Amino acid sequence: MEINATARKKQLKENISGYLFLSPAFIILGLFLFIPTLMSIYYSLTDYYMLTPDKTSFIGLDNFKKLFNDPLMRQSILNIFKFVILIMPIQVGTALGLALLVNNQEKHTIIYKIAYFSPVVMSLVVVSILWLYLLNPSSGLINQVLMKMGFESQPFLSSPNQAMITIVFVSAWQGAGYQMLIFLAGLQNIPNEVYEAATIDGANRWEKFSKITLPMLKPTSILILTTTLIDAFKLIIQPMVMTQGGPLNSTLTPAYYIYRTGFTDRFVGYASAMTVIYGAIIISFTVIQRKIVGGDGDE
Amino acid sequence: MKNIKRVIATVLVAVFTLGNLGVVSAQDDNVINLWVQYSEESAEGQVMVNSAKEFNETNEEGYVVEVSYVPRSGSGGGYEDVINAALTTNTMPDVFTLDGPNVAAYANSGMLQPIDDYVSNKEDILPSIIDQGTFDGQLYAAGYSESGVGIYYNLDMLEEAGVDLSTLPTVSEPWDWNQFNELLETLYAHYNKPVLNMGFDDQSEWLLYAFAPYIWSAGGEITNEEGTEAIGVFDSAENTSAFEFIQSLVKNDYSTITPVEYGFHTGEYALFMSGSWTMQQLDSEYKDINYGVMPYPVSPDTKELVSPTGSWAYGMSTTTDNPEAAGALIDFLMSEEQLYNMSMGNSVLPARQSVADRMMEEVSEPMKVLIEQNTTSGKARPKLVNYPQVSRTFQQTVTESTYFEQNPDIKSLLERKAQEIQSYLAQ
Numbered sequence: 001m002e003i004n005a006t007a008r009k010k011q012l013k014e015n016i017s018g019y020l021f022l023s024p025a026f027i028i029l030g031l032f033l034f035i036p037t038l039m040s041i042y043y044s045l046t047d048y049y050m051l052t053p054d055k056t057s058f059i060g061l062d063n064f065k066k067l068f069n070d071p072l073m074r075q076s077i078l079n080i081f082k083f084v085i086l087i088m089p090i091q092v093g094t095a096l097g098l099a100l101l102v103n104n105q106e107k108h109t110i111i112y113k114i115a116y117f118s119p120v121v122m123s124l125v126v127v128s129i130l131w132l133y134l135l136n137p138s139s140g141l142i143n144q145v146l147m148k149m150g151f152e153s154q155p156f157l158s159s160p161n162q163a164m165i166t167i168v169f170v171s172a173w174q175g176a177g178y179q180m181l182i183f184l185a186g187l188q189n190i191p192n193e194v195y196e197a198a199t200i201d202g203a204n205r206w207e208k209f210s211k212i213t214l215p216m217l218k219p220t221s222i223l224i225l226t227t228t229l230i231d232a233f234k235l236i237i238q239p240m241v242m243t244q245g246g247p248l249n250s251t252l253t254p255a256y257y258i259y260r261t262g263f264t265d266r267f268v269g270y271a272s273a274m275t276v277i278y279g280a281i282i283i284s285f286t287v288i289q290r291k292i293v294g295g296d297g298d299e
Numbered sequence: 300m301k302n303i304k305r306v307i308a309t310v311l312v313a314v315f316t317l318g319n320l321g322v323v324s325a326q327d328d329n330v331i332n333l334w335v336q337y338s339e340e341s342a343e344g345q346v347m348v349n350s351a352k353e354f355n356e357t358n359e360e361g362y363v364v365e366v367s368y369v370p371r372s373g374s375g376g377g378y379e380d381v382i383n384a385a386l387t388t389n390t391m392p393d394v395f396t397l398d399g400p401n402v403a404a405y406a407n408s409g410m411l412q413p414i415d416d417y418v419s420n421k422e423d424i425l426p427s428i429i430d431q432g433t434f435d436g437q438l439y440a441a442g443y444s445e446s447g448v449g450i451y452y453n454l455d456m457l458e459e460a461g462v463d464l465s466t467l468p469t470v471s472e473p474w475d476w477n478q479f480n481e482l483l484e485t486l487y488a489h490y491n492k493p494v495l496n497m498g499f500d501d502q503s504e505w506l507l508y509a510f511a512p513y514i515w516s517a518g519g520e521i522t523n524e525e526g527t528e529a530i531g532v533f534d535s536a537e538n539t540s541a542f543e544f545i546q547s548l549v550k551n552d553y554s555t556i557t558p559v560e561y562g563f564h565t566g567e568y569a570l571f572m573s574g575s576w577t578m579q580q581l582d583s584e585y586k587d588i589n590y591g592v593m594p595y596p597v598s599p600d601t602k603e604l605v606s607p608t609g610s611w612a613y614g615m616s617t618t619t620d621n622p623e624a625a626g627a628l629i630d631f632l633m634s635e636e637q638l639y640n641m642s643m644g645n646s647v648l649p650a651r652q653s654v655a656d657r658m659m660e661e662v663s664e665p666m667k668v669l670i671e672q673n674t675t676s677g678k679a680r681p682k683l684v685n686y687p688q689v690s691r692t693f694q695q696t697v698t699e700s701t702y703f704e705q706n707p708d709i710k711s712l713l714e715r716k717a718q719e720i721q722s723y724l725a726q
Contacts, residue, residue, distance in 0.1 A: 049408075050383055050386060050387065051386065051404060051405065051407075051408030051410060052408045052409070053386070053387065136557060136559070136560075137557040138555065138557050138558065138559045138562075139559045139560070155557070158500075158556055158557045160702070160705070243502075244502040246502065246695075246698060247698065247702065248698075248699060248702060248705060263380060263383055264379075264687055264691075265687055265688055266383065266687075
């Protein structure tokens with residue numbers, strides 16, 4: 001009996017120590033995630049206007065009813081789906097391609113890693129401003145090069161048809177380096193003996209890539225696809241800096257619309273309703289993606 | 300013994316802490332916190348540094364102003380985010396600057412308190428400034444400068460294209476849109492490229508500020524006088540004619556929606572629609588550009604010259620603990636000498652008649668054109684509680700009108716936008 005009591009005391013002490021170590025993380029998560037989420041849900045049911053917080057009143061689901069009839073919200077959701085569908089293969093594909101290139105280098109790999117990773121360390125605002133200059137239809141470097149090659153100058157960000165795809169390429173340019181490093185780590189974890197065995201069996205490069213590299217990169221790929229998807233849905237900086245959601249709302253994203261509604265127009269209640277719905281959309285798509293691609297990838 | 304030492308130490312800590320709090324409190328009563336929307340290093344900022352120093356040294360009540368410089372971007376972003384954050388945390392400063400069109404929203408929400416009793420010699424302040432800062436019959440904000448926009452022209456480029464400079468318009472005899480088009484046609488024929496930068500790429504308050512005078516010249520309005528109706532007002536025939544004129548400038552390739560940055564400054568464009576702030580840049584950094592300024596072109600139907608007005612203003616927050624001190628600061632900053640320093644130092648139009656009279660003796664010919672245009676034809680932007688949303692809709696209307704392939708029918712564009720504005724007025 002005495003031994004049991006001592007063991008229980010020891011277990012309790014260990015549990016308390018464990019919770020104490022976890023508490024800073026829980027406090028931070030609580031302050032910056034759980035509490036704001038609950039507050040957003042509460043505000044979404046009110047008419048909270050930033051300039052008159054004391055006059056906030058409960059309005060039930062009115063914000064949500066307005067949201068479902070809001071053409072700008074519909075447009076922004078269409079825009080973000082377009083962005084997500086384009087960025088996923090382009091950015092992830094580029095990252096994988098760069099990782100394969102670097103992995104096949106025998107010398108000076110550090111130079112390639114730095115070169116491909118350097119856009120990642122630049123702030124998105126700086127990247128957006130930089131590309132704004134490069135893509136200027138009148139005086140930008142990109143059009144200067146195109147015209148020298150005999151092509152016509154392109155409108156890029158000033159065309160409703162080209163603006164979003166331009167933002168996709170800028171985003172992929174900026175973000176691919178980070179995923180390249182993750183893919184590289186995954187590639188370097190694949191034992192060389194597997195490739196040697198495949199060579200002995202007569203496998204060509206494509207067969208090695210499709211039957212060894214890709215399957216063995218699955219856990220890495222799932223991580224990258226999930227994080228890229230979530231990051232893609234959060235698109236705000238590039239449209240805010242480069243196009244202000246235009247031209248003709250072709251680059252207005254839900255995150256930017258929410259920011260504008262909440263902070264520029266000061267309709268915090270309505271913006272909160274948008275965040276609730278949009279958050280639910282992102283979570284749903286993340287779950288669907290995991291189900292399609294596979295959960296843990298332990299195969 | 301150990302316990303006695305602990306008690307003594309605790310008492311000492313309490314005494315020092317409370318004593319310091321007392322000292323801080325005594326200092327705080329005379330400290331006025333002022334937030335401004337520009338950087339300390341800017342021309343405006345340098346004027347404010349001197350103004351603050353002078354106020355601290357000369358006021359007899361011992362008030363001390365502490366200025367926080369919060370540079371804004373575009374039409375207020377950055378700075379207004381700080382204001383919004385302060386609102387939600389109840390940490391508004393005693394005095395802060397606000398853009399003129401925000402007066403109605405801030406006053407209506409109770410953020411500002413009236414300053415009629417603090418600003419002296421109001422008769423000398425320009426009517427447009429008083430109008431901008433007045434809401435519901437009381438003065439809530441005092442603008443420290445006026446603003447104006449004109450069409451800058453490159454004398455050398457116009458001469459090269461064969462334009463007779465002696466026929467250029469003046470404030471008393473402005474050109475109408477047809478005459479302005481003739482100039483554009485001449486310049487375009489010579490240079491074979493867009494010749495006018497109107498700032499279509501500036502997706503900010505600029506698009507309402509600078510382009511609303513075109514609809515006003517045509518006899519149109521954004522809303523009715525009460526600010527309750529936009530349908531039937533914004534989509535009027537007068538506004539349609541104005542937006543068709545704006546659209547034609549891009550359609551005929553006289554202007555561009557993607558101008559080269561500093562195109563006028565570098566001799567790329569012969570004409571540039573811009574405000575008085577461009578003069579400072581040209582005079583200090585682009586001295587080889589020989590320029591003049593002409594007034595806004597007017598509607599051929601009304602021949603009425605209308606120009607934009609309005610700028611940033613000082614307001615007193617309702618949460619200030621010392622309205623007397625805050626009022627004294629605003630009164631000081633609105634004095635003739637301080638407004639003169641601000642206008643001359645920042646190359647902006649004056650907010651007082653006495654300062655305008657003084658400046659007319661000292662400023663360049665282009666600045667005289669803007670001052671004269673401002674005092675004779677300035678019209679304030681509408682004072683609406685939901686001004687940010689209405690302004691954005693107007694800005695989008697200007698932008699969408701320039702996409703003439705997607706929006707060939709201006710009337711139906713204005714009808715859509717009138718509905719949108721109406722929805723904001725109803726909120």
